Amino acid sequence: MSESIIYLDNAATSWPKPPSVQEAMETCMREAAANPGRGSHRMAVQASRVLFEGRKQLAKLFRIANPNDIAFTLNTTHSLNTALQGWLKPGDHVITTALEHNSIRRPLEALRRKIGIQITYAESNSLGVLDAGAIEREIRPNTTLIAVTHSSNLLGTITPVGEIGQIARRRGVKLLVDAAQSAGVLDIDVEAMGIDMLAFPGHKGLMGPQGTGGLYLHPDLELEPLMHGGTGSASESPEQPSTRPDRYEAGTPNTVGIAGLTEGVKFVLDQTPAQIHRRELELTRKLMEGLSEINGVTLLGPGIHTERTAIVSYLLDNVDPAAVAFQLDRQYGIAVRAGFHCTPLGHQTIGTTDTGAVRASPGYFTTESDIVSLIDATRELVLAHGKSHRL
CATH class of the missing domain: 3.40.640.10 (Type I PLP-dependent aspartate aminotransferase-like (Major domain))
Incomplete structure (x- = not known):
């Protein structure tokens, strides 16, 4: 596994x-x-x-x-x-x-x-x-x-x-x-x-x-x-x-x-931390750019070009974040985290206390291919859930 x-x-x-x-x-x-x-x-x-x-x-x-x-x-x-x-x-x-x-x-x-x-x-x-x-x-x-x-x-x-x-x-x-x-x-x-x-x-x-x-x-x-x-x-x-x-x-x-x-x-x-941060930030921005192009995905927090650590939290319209994480794991072999991430204060700040969020966090050993896989899988999930809502 x-x-x-x-x-x-x-x-x-x-x-x-x-x-x-x-x-x-x-x-x-x-x-x-x-x-x-x-x-x-x-x-x-x-x-x-x-x-x-x-x-x-x-x-x-x-x-x-x-x-x-x-x-x-x-x-x-x-x-x-x-x-x-x-x-x-x-x-x-x-x-x-x-x-x-x-x-x-x-x-x-x-x-x-x-x-x-x-x-x-x-x-x-x-x-x-x-x-x-x-x-x-x-x-x-x-x-x-x-x-x-x-x-x-x-x-x-x-x-x-x-x-x-x-x-x-x-x-x-x-x-x-x-x-x-x-x-x-x-x-x-x-x-x-x-x-x-x-x-x-x-x-x-x-x-x-x-x-x-x-x-x-x-x-x-x-x-x-x-x-x-x-x-x-x-x-x-x-x-x-x-x-x-x-x-x-x-x-x-x-x-x-x-x-x-x-x-x-x-x-x-x-x-060096500087090189590690630079590598992780490149992956993070690539992920944010890809997710931002998918209708039905909402990125949380500051914009793509804000200095940040390698954390990307997001929502899919009308889909429980826990269901998203479960499907990413079982259908695509992608490990992310969903829920409230032990920070209810943070969710109060950004207005997601009712939903929680999906959180993807690249690391130094993450590849660009890994990022593309998550973007593609998220796009497929959005389409699949959109069809189920229309039925």
Whole structure:
């Protein structure tokens, strides 16, 4: 099945992975699958080296001065929960946006219920484009955090993180960025962009396996750990150690997964995010151009020539998006995603709360032939459903 599938669901998980990712994971399983930081024998030492090499490569990618300011997590959701629950206190005000994934919205709403934080959802325009000024206008005396997605997982729109970072620094507010759709694809420089916390996945643009991710913390920032437990360091103390990254990495890590992630990051560094983005943007625009020529298809979000990540959401007139995705899979072997994409706020913004949407997301290994296949299949589905309505 996987050999014949046309995979256009890279916004969820990138596929295929560079061959070096699988090779690194197999090597780690054979040679370094012991517990890192919890023994002095050679396999434990080698496992520790695997983790440090991963931090080094990520620090290089995101321009982070100290690799130990990166804590490994299971995914972006884990990272965002660590940041939000570790930083926010009762009475704090946080500004986020109407484009956010539930990985930001749900933890914030839980904290509102539990400890009484205040939340403002800054509005974008009806196409999902956000102005940095919309963030600054919402800052209050008790605002302690701005939490924003770098790119919408529904529309591919890019948030002006650099401008927001300047505002945050000037106003004395911390900035948390959700890089689920941008890490490995857009250039990220945490210092130049004023990012205090960066949450990122391993399994999307960084080309690594599922179950990997990380959280960068500015060196001046301290959080209450999300989890407490064994770290292999300061074991005699009943308190979680204060040293990084141990403070935020309780329990045995996914060493094998991080070995794969490291190779994925190396691949990204070799290709460069700029080249990856350019390739994906070309495919995205080709897809949008083809779909826009089909009567009965409505593209969602900003226009074809807007700078964006590789996400194309659309609707077929009078056809449930779930039915479209099902038919694309079963009849044409094309994998897309349908539904609400864990971002009901985004659907409210663009007026699709009643329908959801079909989402196609090309990746670096997508071919032009794959794009043509989706365009042709969509055209056939429009014709088929048009005939059924006329009968």
